[in-house]
Amino acid sequence: DTAVSQTPKYLVTQMGNDKSIKCEQNLGHDTMYWYKQDSKKFLKIMFSYNNKELIINETVPNRFSPKSPDKAHLNLHINSLELGDSAVYFCASSQVGVSSYEQYFGPGTRLTVT
Amino acid sequence: RKEVEQDPGPFNVPEGATVAFNCTYSNSASQSFFWYRQDCRKEPKLLMSVYSSGNEDGRFTAQLNRASQYISLLIRDSKLSDSATYLCVVNKAAGNKLTFGGGTRVLVKP
Numbered sequence: 001d002t003a004v005s006q007t008p009k010y011l012v013t014q015m016g017n018d019k020s021i022k023c024e025q026n027l028g029h030d031t032m033y034w035y036k037q038d039s040k041k042f043l044k045i046m047f048s049y050n051n052k053e054l055i056i057n058e059t060v061p062n063r064f065s066p067k068s069p070d071k072a073h074l075n076l077h078i079n080s081l082e083l084g085d086s087a088v089y090f091c092a093s094s095q096v097g098v099s100s101y102e103q104y105f106g107p108g109t110r111l112t113v114t
Numbered sequence: 115r116k117e118v119e120q121d122p123g124p125f126n127v128p129e130g131a132t133v134a135f136n137c138t139y140s141n142s143a144s145q146s147f148f149w150y151r152q153d154c155r156k157e158p159k160l161l162m163s164v165y166s167s168g169n170e171d172g173r174f175t176a177q178l179n180r181a182s183q184y185i186s187l188l189i190r191d192s193k194l195s196d197s198a199t200y201l202c203v204v205n206k207a208a209g210n211k212l213t214f215g216g217g218t219r220v221l222v223k224p
Contacts, residue, residue: 043158043201043214056211090157102148103212105157 003027004106006091012112013081020077021109023091031055032074033092033103034066043090049074050096081113115140118204118215127192127222134188135218137202146205147178147185151198152217158201161187192222 004025013019025032033056034046048056049068063079074091091106120137127133139147147164162169164176164185175188189196202215 040216041199042216045211045213048211102160105159107157108155 004091004093004104006089006106006109008109009107010110010112012114014114015081015083017081018077018079019081019111020075021089021091021111023074023076023106025072025091025093025104025106027093027095027104029093029095029104030071031094031096032068032071033094034074034076035090035092035105037088037090037108039087047074047076081111083113086111086113116216117141117213118202120200120202120215120218122216123219123221125218125220127189127196127220129192129194129222129224131192132188132190133192133220134186135200135220136184136186137215137218138182138184139202139204139213140183141204141206142180142183144183144204144206147176148203148205148212149174149176149185149187150201150203150214152201153198158214161200189220192220194222194224196220197222 031050033048037043047066052068088108092103094103149161150158151161152158168177173190177186199217201217
């Protein structure tokens with residue numbers, strides 16, 4: 001059973017398009033995250049949701065909009081894709097209060113914008 | 115200055131040897147420290163937490179020096195399977211916002 005899953009694994013699209021990445025966790029965690037890992041391998045947090053409530057919103061263009069329909073899902077929608085959006089996007093989850101700093105990551109979605 | 119800095123490497127290590135590397139952090143209010151491991155084209159996974167008194171997990175030893183604001187990771191008796199990028203991770207007081215370093219790449223060779 002996959003703990004944190006993401007779809008799609010690979011996404012190739014053209015500039016200007018709108019795309020979504022889906023994330024689901026079956027660990028029963030109450031907090032989920034989106035990270036971006038760029039070509040230089042730096043992993044930076046974008047958003048965090050706790051029980052469907054946005055708690056971390058880093059300086060991210062408003063073309064990026066997370067949506068959490070329930071605490072097991074956190075999707076990321078990106079409008080008007082740009083070349084600089086090419087990166088690997090990781091979803092993660094954790095449980096606040098119980099080993100709360102251990103975050104479990106999904107396998108990543110490799111986004112290529114052409 | 116980056117919040118968390120690491121030597122990107124690579125550290126080329128003969129199998130069986132010991133390798134150690136550090137990570138420095140800039141925010142003196144940082145409270146929690148971790149090492150994550152990331153294999154090529156895979157997701158990061160928690161390797162170990164770093165405690166003030168230092169801690170060991172098998173062949174891995176982590177140390178924290180709050181005065182100088184660095185943490186270290188030492189790998190003894192390196193295995194080929196230890197080849198990976200090791201990410202230094204720091205948590206500030208507020209929330210679960212982890213700040214990742216850029217990683218130190220370790221290549222263990224026969």
